[in-house]
Amino acid sequence: MNTINLINLMKNYSISKIAKTALLSTLISSGVSWSKNPEPKDANGNPLITIKGYTFSDFNKNGKLDKYEDTRLAMADRVQDLISKLTDEEKASLLIGIGMPGFDPIKFEFHPEADLGKVPGAAGGTFEIKRLGLASVIVSDGPAGLRINPKRDKDSNTYYATAFPVGTALASTWNTELINNVGKAMGNEVKEYGVDVLLGPGMNIHRNPLCGRNFEYYSEDPLLTGKISAAMVNGIQSNGVGTSIKHFAANNQERNRMGVNAHISERALREIYLRGFEISVKEAQPWTIMSSYNLINGTYTSERKDLLTTVLRNEWGFKGLVMTDWFGGYNSFMAPFSPNSVSNVNAQLSAGNDLLMPGMPNQKQAVLDNIKSGKLAPAVVNKDLSRIIELILKSPSMSKYNYSNKPNLKANAEVTRQAAAEGTILLKNDKNTLPFTSKSTPLAVFGLTSYDFISGGTGSGDVNEAYSVSLIDGLTNAGFSIDTELEGKYKPYNAAQNIIEMERRKNNGGLLATPKRIVELELSKETIESKANSSELALITIGRNAGEGDDRKVNEDFNLAADEVALINNVSEAFHAKGKKVVVVLNIGGVIETSSWKDKVDAILLPWQPGQEGGNSVADVFSGKVTPSGKLTMTFPAKYEDTPSFKNWIGTPTENPTNVTYEDGIYVGYRYYNTFNVKPSYEFGYGLSYTNFEVSDLKLSATSFASKITATVTVKNTGKTAGKEVVELYLSAPSKNTDKPSSELKAFAKTNLLQAGESQTITLTLNPKDLASFVTDKNAWIAEAGAYKVAIGTSSLNIKQTASFSLAKELVVEKTNSSFAADVKFSDLKH
Numbered sequence: 001m002n003t004i005n006l007i008n009l010m011k012n013y014s015i016s017k018i019a020k021t022a023l024l025s026t027l028i029s030s031g032v033s034w035s036k037n038p039e040p041k042d043a044n045g046n047p048l049i050t051i052k053g054y055t056f057s058d059f060n061k062n063g064k065l066d067k068y069e070d071t072r073l074a075m076a077d078r079v080q081d082l083i084s085k086l087t088d089e090e091k092a093s094l095l096i097g098i099g100m101p102g103f104d105p106i107k108f109e110f111h112p113e114a115d116l117g118k119v120p121g122a123a124g125g126t127f128e129i130k131r132l133g134l135a136s137v138i139v140s141d142g143p144a145g146l147r148i149n150p151k152r153d154k155d156s157n158t159y160y161a162t163a164f165p166v167g168t169a170l171a172s173t174w175n176t177e178l179i180n181n182v183g184k185a186m187g188n189e190v191k192e193y194g195v196d197v198l199l200g201p202g203m204n205i206h207r208n209p210l211c212g213r214n215f216e217y218y219s220e221d222p223l224l225t226g227k228i229s230a231a232m233v234n235g236i237q238s239n240g241v242g243t244s245i246k247h248f249a250a251n252n253q254e255r256n257r258m259g260v261n262a263h264i265s266e267r268a269l270r271e272i273y274l275r276g277f278e279i280s281v282k283e284a285q286p287w288t289i290m291s292s293y294n295l296i297n298g299t300y301t302s303e304r305k306d307l308l309t310t311v312l313r314n315e316w317g318f319k320g321l322v323m324t325d326w327f328g329g330y331n332s333f334m335a336p337f338s339p340n341s342v343s344n345v346n347a348q349l350s351a352g353n354d355l356l357m358p359g360m361p362n363q364k365q366a367v368l369d370n371i372k373s374g375k376l377a378p379a380v381v382n383k384d385l386s387r388i389i390e391l392i393l394k395s396p397s398m399s400k401y402n403y404s405n406k407p408n409l410k411a412n413a414e415v416t417r418q419a420a421a422e423g424t425i426l427l428k429n430d431k432n433t434l435p436f437t438s439k440s441t442p443l444a445v446f447g448l449t450s451y452d453f454i455s456g457g458t459g460s461g462d463v464n465e466a467y468s469v470s471l472i473d474g475l476t477n478a479g480f481s482i483d484t485e486l487e488g489k490y491k492p493y494n495a496a497q498n499i500i501e502m503e504r505r506k507n508n509g510g511l512l513a514t515p516k517r518i519v520e521l522e523l524s525k526e527t528i529e530s531k532a533n534s535s536e537l538a539l540i541t542i543g544r545n546a547g548e549g550d551d552r553k554v555n556e557d558f559n560l561a562a563d564e565v566a567l568i569n570n571v572s573e574a575f576h577a578k579g580k581k582v583v584v585v586l587n588i589g590g591v592i593e594t595s596s597w598k599d600k601v602d603a604i605l606l607p608w609q610p611g612q613e614g615g616n617s618v619a620d621v622f623s624g625k626v627t628p629s630g631k632l633t634m635t636f637p638a639k640y641e642d643t644p645s646f647k648n649w650i651g652t653p654t655e656n657p658t659n660v661t662y663e664d665g666i667y668v669g670y671r672y673y674n675t676f677n678v679k680p681s682y683e684f685g686y687g688l689s690y691t692n693f694e695v696s697d698l699k700l701s702a703t704s705f706a707s708k709i710t711a712t713v714t715v716k717n718t719g720k721t722a723g724k725e726v727v728e729l730y731l732s733a734p735s736k737n738t739d740k741p742s743s744e745l746k747a748f749a750k751t752n753l754l755q756a757g758e759s760q761t762i763t764l765t766l767n768p769k770d771l772a773s774f775v776t777d778k779n780a781w782i783a784e785a786g787a788y789k790v791a792i793g794t795s796s797l798n799i800k801q802t803a804s805f806s807l808a809k810e811l812v813v814e815k816t817n818s819s820f821a822a823d824v825k826f827s828d829l830k831h
């Protein structure tokens with residue numbers, strides 16, 4: 001018989017009763033038995049366990065182990081046992097978050113005793129029930145890395161997290177393996193800082209370039225969004241912590257995000273706005289989903305049973321928990337704080353929105369009253385609770401994970417550096433301006449953002465990182481020298497302007513203040529001309545920042561401001577007059593206008609908001625250490641007015657829209673531009689390289705579709721430098737019965753790093769659903785009979801190979817439940 005002294009083990013790890021049980025059951029199954037004599041007690045008088053001749057069932061008999069603690073039992077049984085032990089008061093407390101520690105209005109009302117909680121700066125948590133050993137699950141933002149307070153009172157340690165590239169920059173890699181690794185690194189920080197669930201990734205669709213939070217989101221295309229999200233969720237969750245994919249759904253604008261009613265057709269919802277979530281749920285089972293603030297067709301998303309139960313759970317098979325966005329179901333941020341105001345808790349909980357965040361005292365009271373009066377059906381309460389308890393039981397907090405507070409920030413800095421370099425898109429490169437290697441003269445670096453790179457946007461998507469590498473620091477690290485006169489002008493200007501801007505933000509909503517662009521420093525023509533004499537190359541950075549709470553504007557934001565146009569004009573004229581080149585770096589979070597000025601410069605690099613190592617990442621691409629391989633995940637229109645949602649964007653009334661109608665239907669992004677032949681400045685899927693690729697030999701596995709078809713294609717690096725290429729598969733489906741876009745992205749893959757002359761064969765698969773469109777009056781995804789064209793491109797317009805197959809008979813791929821009934825009459829755009 002094995003004999004193990006568990007007492008010290010238990011003491012050392014001070015693990016919960018449940019964790020002890022887990023340990024015990026493992027020991028039992030490996031043939032260990034134990035004794036109860038003498039029965040030791042811990043400091044609190046709880047029995048501890050020794051291991052001689054004591055059997056598991058003895059614990060039950062002695063009442064020391066409840067069923068829910070027995071990890072050998074099925075999760076559902078343990079959860080039900082726990083629920084049966086809860087008082088109504090405890091049930092109500094579990095269905096509501098514990099408020100936002102550190103956020104005074106709730107701290108004082110809801111948690112008079114609360115300090116900043118277990119992890120200061122986290123966004124909230126679930127209720128702890130000490131008597132049953134149920135831990136509080138800690139949730140924290142966000143999509144570009146863990147957002148917690150970097151410093152704590154009376155504590156000399158620091159708690160910085162890595163600022164990874166923003167969502168758009170990550171997606172621009174089109175590399176799911178890389179995203180998975182970023183997720184692993186991000187999730188490790190979540191776990192090692194004692195957090196259970198990361199509130200991300202954000203995956204709303206880029207419906208319009210002006211959405212203030214587009215930087216947090218991936219793309220205008222649902223397939224790309226879904227695949228990137230799934231890779232990220234799988235990476236983060238591989239650490240044993242959870243994610244919350246958000247904001248479900250159609251949170252495509254920020255202005256009046258808590259009160260805007262989005263009128264969207266069922267087809268546009270299913271094909272565009274829900275499809276990414278569907279892919280992510282099916283391929284990664286995120287632990288949680290966050291419902292959005294807005295209404296869809298007249299009802300808050302957090303109150304829509306069709307969205308949160310019928311479609312999400314019954315049709316897609318989602319197993320996790322749904323939480324509201326913070327104060328979701330109230331129509332403004334003020335509403336929760338007016339006396340007696342309460343969201344429609346019954347509708348929310350009955351819809352399958354299990355947890356109301358961050359949780360308000362009024363909500364708890366309403367839930368308790370409704371449980372007691374029976375207005376909230378016991379079955380509903382039971383369902384919601386079971387999901388919350390399951391989340392708690394599997395959380396690191398529950399198993400008292402001994403987090404280090406010391407994630408490997410050094411290793412993760414390398415992860416973000418590489419990810420940002422791979423997400424950088426080369427938009428233009430005339431006469432091989434880049435890579436640039438000459439170090440004979442200092443670089444003339446213009447644009448205030450060059451000296452103060454924007455690593456990520458504002459709001460909950462921002463990260464408290466230890467440092468941020470600017471462009472000039474990155475270039476300096478790479479061995480370039482920077483013109484000191486320019487540096488001497490820009491740095492003090494930036495410092496002074498930043499103080500003003502930070503003060504302005506503090507007085508305008510703090511975290512939720514919309515950032516304001518700082519006007520460019522005016523440089524005399526003489527200064528610029530003297531730099532054209534002394535430097536071989538000019539760099540100009542154009543910067544943009546935005547964040548939650550409001551959307552961007554057309555003037556001086558989507559369009560360049562006059563001071564920026566003047567800078568580009570003056571620098572280009574002076575440098576070109578001397579036969580020297582100009583490179584523009586776009587340190588932006590969302591799409592801007594490029595067609596009016598792109599011809600004036602020689603090269604354009606788009607690293608987006610590339611995280612804390614941004615300057616190093618851009619320098620890696622600039623110098624050729626990394627060959628660019630990023631591709632646009634959205635369209636850069638020639639002018640804002642070309643945007644398909646231009647006509648109804650932001651809704652009415654514009655200052656505080658209460659209604660917005662998605663008349664653009666399924667024609668979002670390239671689906672619109674390519675079908676309606678509207679020429680963009682840069683198309684979806686576009687991005688250049690320093691090397692060349694040949695795409696050849698497209699072969700389909702069959703000429704007629706049975707249950708799937710695979711396409712294989714060979715990619716060869718025909719240039720002189722090593723590089724990666726993205727292979728994009730666009731499918732054109734027959735459209736006799738249903739109106740369809742000219743083509744849609746249905747699969748993609750990125751090659752390995754191919755050396756000069758090296759080839760790789762890529763295989764892409766088409767499944768039945770890839771052929772189908774959603775046919776509303778039939779409540780089904782249907783693939784039409786006829787000829788399908790497969791086009792393999794390196795952008796949505798640069799098609800390299802085509803092939804066809806046929807579908808003999810119409811295929812009803814999936815039947816659905818009729819959902820999302822319209823609340824007003826309108827029709828979707830048709831071709």
Ligand code: BGC
Binds near residue numbers: 326
């Ligand atoms: C944002 C969410 C975020 C939450 C918690 C909300 O304002 O919309 O994305 O996760 O706050 O910080």
